[in-house]
Amino acid sequence: MLNDILDNSHNYQPGLSIDCVIFGFHDNQLKVLLIKVNQNNKWSLPGGFIPINEDIDTAAVTVLNQRTGVEGVFLRQFGAFGNVKRNEHHFDKKVFKSLKIDPEKGKWLTQRFVTLGYYALVDFLKTIPNSGQYETAEWIDHKEVPELILDHKEILDKALDTLRTELNLMPVGYNLLPEKFTIPELQKLYETILDRKLDRRNFFRKITNIGILVKLDEKKNNVAHKAPYLYSFDKEKYDEVLKNGLNQGW
Amino acid sequence: MLNDILDNSHNYQPGLSIDCVIFGFHDNQLKVLLIKVNQNNKWSLPGGFIPINEDIDTAAVTVLNQRTGVEGVFLRQFGAFGNVKRNEHHFDKKVFKSLKIDPEKGKWLTQRFVTLGYYALVDFLKTIPNSGQYETAEWIDHKEVPELILDHKEILDKALDTLRTELNLMPVGYNLLPEKFTIPELQKLYETILDRKLDRRNFFRKITNIGILVKLDEKKNNVAHKAPYLYSFDKEKYDEVLKNGLNQGW
Numbered sequence: 001m002l003n004d005i006l007d008n009s010h011n012y013q014p015g016l017s018i019d020c021v022i023f024g025f026h027d028n029q030l031k032v033l034l035i036k037v038n039q040n041n042k043w044s045l046p047g048g049f050i051p052i053n054e055d056i057d058t059a060a061v062t063v064l065n066q067r068t069g070v071e072g073v074f075l076r077q078f079g080a081f082g083n084v085k086r087n088e089h090h091f092d093k094k095v096f097k098s099l100k101i102d103p104e105k106g107k108w109l110t111q112r113f114v115t116l117g118y119y120a121l122v123d124f125l126k127t128i129p130n131s132g133q134y135e136t137a138e139w140i141d142h143k144e145v146p147e148l149i150l151d152h153k154e155i156l157d158k159a160l161d162t163l164r165t166e167l168n169l170m171p172v173g174y175n176l177l178p179e180k181f182t183i184p185e186l187q188k189l190y191e192t193i194l195d196r197k198l199d200r201r202n203f204f205r206k207i208t209n210i211g212i213l214v215k216l217d218e219k220k221n222n223v224a225h226k227a228p229y230l231y232s233f234d235k236e237k238y239d240e241v242l243k244n245g246l247n248q249g250w
Numbered sequence: 251m252l253n254d255i256l257d258n259s260h261n262y263q264p265g266l267s268i269d270c271v272i273f274g275f276h277d278n279q280l281k282v283l284l285i286k287v288n289q290n291n292k293w294s295l296p297g298g299f300i301p302i303n304e305d306i307d308t309a310a311v312t313v314l315n316q317r318t319g320v321e322g323v324f325l326r327q328f329g330a331f332g333n334v335k336r337n338e339h340h341f342d343k344k345v346f347k348s349l350k351i352d353p354e355k356g357k358w359l360t361q362r363f364v365t366l367g368y369y370a371l372v373d374f375l376k377t378i379p380n381s382g383q384y385e386t387a388e389w390i391d392h393k394e395v396p397e398l399i400l401d402h403k404e405i406l407d408k409a410l411d412t413l414r415t416e417l418n419l420m421p422v423g424y425n426l427l428p429e430k431f432t433i434p435e436l437q438k439l440y441e442t443i444l445d446r447k448l449d450r451r452n453f454f455r456k457i458t459n460i461g462i463l464v465k466l467d468e469k470k471n472n473v474a475h476k477a478p479y480l481y482s483f484d485k486e487k488y489d490e491v492l493k494n495g496l497n498q499g500w
Contacts, residue, residue: 013332014264016364052362056332080330080366082263082306112302114266114366116330165419167500190500198500206500250417250440250448250456 001132005049006105012049014108017115018060019047019081019152021159022068024124024139025176030192031124031139032156033067034148038134039098044149045156046137047115060118067137069128073175074121078162079155082114086151119159121175164194170242171212174233182220182228183207210246212238251382255299256355262299264358267365268310269297269402270325271409272318274374274389275426280442281374281389282406283317284398288384289348294399295406296387297365310368317387319378323425324371328412329405332364336401369409371425414444420492421462424483432470432478433457460496462488 005012022033035046048063050056057077065071091109096102101109129137140146142160145153166172172193173186187203207213214234219227255262272283285296298313300306307327315321341359346352351359379387390396395406416422422443423436437453457463464484469477 013362013364016266050332050364053334055334056330056364077330080306080327082300082366084303084305112263114263114300114306116332116364165495168419169415194500203500245415250444250453 002099002109003101003105006101006108009105009108011052013052015111015113016050016056017047017113018050018056018063019045019115019117019155020060020063020067020075021045021117021119021156022064022122023119023142023159023163023176024122024127025189025192026124026139028188028192029141029143032142032145033122033127033129034138034140034145035067036136036138038136042149043146043152045152056116060116064118064120064122067130068120068122069130070122070126073123075118076120076162077116077118079117079158080114081117081151081155081158082112083151084112086115087113090150115155117155117159119163121163121172123175123178125178167193169245171210171233171238171246174235174238180216180218180230180232182230184228186231210241212241252349252359253351253355256351256358259355259358261302263302265361265363266300266306267297267363268300268306268313269295269331269365269367269405270310270313270317271295271367271369271406272314272372273369273392273409273413273426274372274377275439275442276374276389278438278442279391279393282392282395283377283379284388284390284395285317286386286388288386292399293396293402295402306366310366314368314370314372317380318370318372319380320372320376323373325368326370326412327366327368329367329408330364331367331401331405331408332362333401334362336365337363340400365405367405367409369413371413371422373425373428375428417443419495421460421483421488421496424485424488430466430468430480430482432480434478436481460491462491 024031024033033046034043036043046063046067048059050059060075060077064073064075091106093103096106124139129139131137145156148156167190173189176189177185183204186207187198187200190203191198212234213231216230216232218230220230274281274283283296284293286293296313296317298309300309310325310327314323314325341356343353346356374389379389381387392410398406417440423439426439427435433454436457437448437450440453441448462484463481466480466482468480470480
């Protein structure tokens, strides 16, 4: 695939790439979709290049879709990363040889790439990590992330920071939780993202005050004692708050 | 200056630029520093290109410094703008002729440019808008902004949105206010940014709770009746809150 791009590098925005931090929630873990190049066992964020005839946001949707098969999920640009030496020495003669890349064509890859970071919140159960011929895609707990190439750890950390900050600005949970969930499950999601315990009653009060939850006439099955009620999101109100922001602050 | 860049375009990151939204506060107005090209009376955000041997954040500092003479101020990247047609038709033969640009060299300018948006908060009184030979730099009330070139209005709006959001996440005021200020002056700054009135007592309670203000043993001069106390920022605590965020939310 890289060779295809290099054969047509004039069709891609020079020196600019996209990296996606794709979050999913499962087994009370906040997981990140990572890519391993089979040949060298190096881990990276899923990424791609930007066709010159595509908007940058569209190109990001394409990367996400190729890797996860999901569409229409929450995807947000959170930063550009462009230190001079960020991809210096990443491609050299040895790497070109091992990837069967013509070094002359490969030159395109050795310029400084500024990369645009996007983060996505996807439904873990609906996502099929798309491994390629030469690489493996895998969900990994964000606390167990292995060494990543280039500045990808910095990009991942910035995405996590942004997600934590945005918990104070917008609702989070749609896409990350199943359609029906209990308040303790929603609280667990918030606690996992924030990496700290929250007071049960405070959380209940704050989250219900936002007005995005619908209490269903059903209780959670398979719970021995005092089964908790199930809830779902009122998608219309959810989108409204997503657009206008949580009404906090000044 | 553009001709200098075109003579050495290989020294600049291709297809990537920087645009700065520079805010200052004066006369109870939130002002934006804009540039007018003398020849065609078109207004734009101050911007520039990125030398291939410079980090993107460093290039942004250079743009800001060239335009305002200020250093060490709050400068933050807030987004990348890269629609396919964003700078289509911006440069054509006619424009090249009027700017005395060799059309062959000028081609470099006609590729799609993705631009990185940075916003800055600067001290209005310490800032000397730097007009160039062919252009004028001017402070303009953000409510009176004239038509801007390309997608610069969208970039400005996004910067304003970001600034408003960040009022809920971090302290704002250092750089924008004089060293000594009254609480009503600080409140006016917040009201101007948010574009709405705030309750006086609520504001006082919230702003003093953050713990970044130092009450001085001085009162404001030239105020007839009940002169208000002057305050300054505790820079150490201010920077701490800037780093860790306002302790709100969950």
